[in-house]
Amino acid sequence: MSQLIAGNWKMNGVAAALSEIDALAVSLTDRPAACDVLVCPPATLIERASHVSRNRIALGGQDCHAEISGAFTGDVSAEMLRDAGATAVIVGHSERRQYHGETDAVVAAKAKAAWRAGLTAIICIGETEAERDSGKANDICKSQLAGSVPDGATSANTAIAYEPVWAIGTGKTPTSEEIAQMHAHIKAHIPAGLRILYGGSVKPANAVEILALADVGGALVGGASLKASDFLTIVRACRKSS
Numbered sequence: 708m709s710q711l712i713a714g715n716w717k718m719n720g721v722a723a724a725l726s727e728i729d730a731l732a733v734s735l736t737d738r739p740a741a742c743d744v745l746v747c748p749p750a751t752l753i754e755r756a757s758h759v760s761r762n763r764i765a766l767g768g769q770d771c772h773a774e775i776s777g778a779f780t781g782d783v784s785a786e787m788l789r790d791a792g793a794t795a796v797i798v799g800h801s802e803r804r805q806y807h808g809e810t811d812a813v814v815a816a817k818a819k820a821a822w823r824a825g826l827t828a829i830i831c832i833g834e835t836e837a838e839r840d841s842g843k844a845n846d847i848c849k850s851q852l853a854g855s856v857p858d859g860a861t862s863a864n865t866a867i868a869y870e871p872v873w874a875i876g877t878g879k880t881p882t883s884e885e886i887a888q889m890h891a892h893i894k895a896h897i898p899a900g901l902r903i904l905y906g907g908s909v910k911p912a913n914a915v916e917i918l919a920l921a922d923v924g925g926a927l928v929g930g931a932s933l934k935a936s937d938f939l940t941i942v943r944a945c946r947k948s949s
């Protein structure tokens with residue numbers, strides 16, 4: 708399966724930022740990517756982004772509620788994301804787990820909601836720095852997988868994003884050996900064929916090395932996805948065949 712390069716804009720971007728998606732789409736129209744490309748802008752921009760993505764860039768949400776509709780002020784359902792033009796949604800990002808108290812069970816319910824709406828769920832897991840320093844990274848990730856990935860996950864409806872919390876937005880990354888080791892560990896605990904993305908300070912300068920690693924099925928990119936030129940460099944770093 709080809710690699711997936713996914714951009715997570717987090718809470719960044721108003722209408723002016725659509726020019727970045729437009730510029731990326733123009734570049735990919737001139738020379739298509741060897742991988743799947745997904746951008747997850749704020750939910751408010753998904754529908755407008757769909758007008759400039761030129762079918763070269765898939766669009767996704769950054770979170771969804773588990774229910775279809777109801778009295779959940781401020782929340783957005785997976786069906787609403789789909790209606791706006793999304794084909795995927797990130798669930799269980801560490802910022803959701805940390806700032807919104809999302810448990811593995813909540814993340815699993817959101818992944819099921821994504822499937823119900825016909826979206827691919829990108830389920831995030833990853834250890835904190837303290838957990839890695841105390842030798843617990845493997846156990847933490849295994850436990851998060853067991854709790855967050857519902858039965859029924861397939862390569863068609865789910866990708867896993869391994870995002871060490873201490874690497875997100877910090878400029879720090881695990882070594883290549885550590886990434887390869889953890890991806891092999893994750894692979895052993897999920898259904899066959901699911902893409903396992905690496906996320907955490909992926910930049911134009913380290914993308915080639917990370918994306919060449921065994922069992923790395925793509926990247927989830929935060930800061931470096933905001934500028935089309937940086938993101939394009941990462942997209943161009945994907946493996947040609949995998």
Ligand code: PEP
Pocket residue numbers: 715717870874875876877878906907908909927928929930931
């Ligand atoms: C992320 O937000 O998922 C992420 C990986 O961020 P960054 O690339 O900025 O570390």
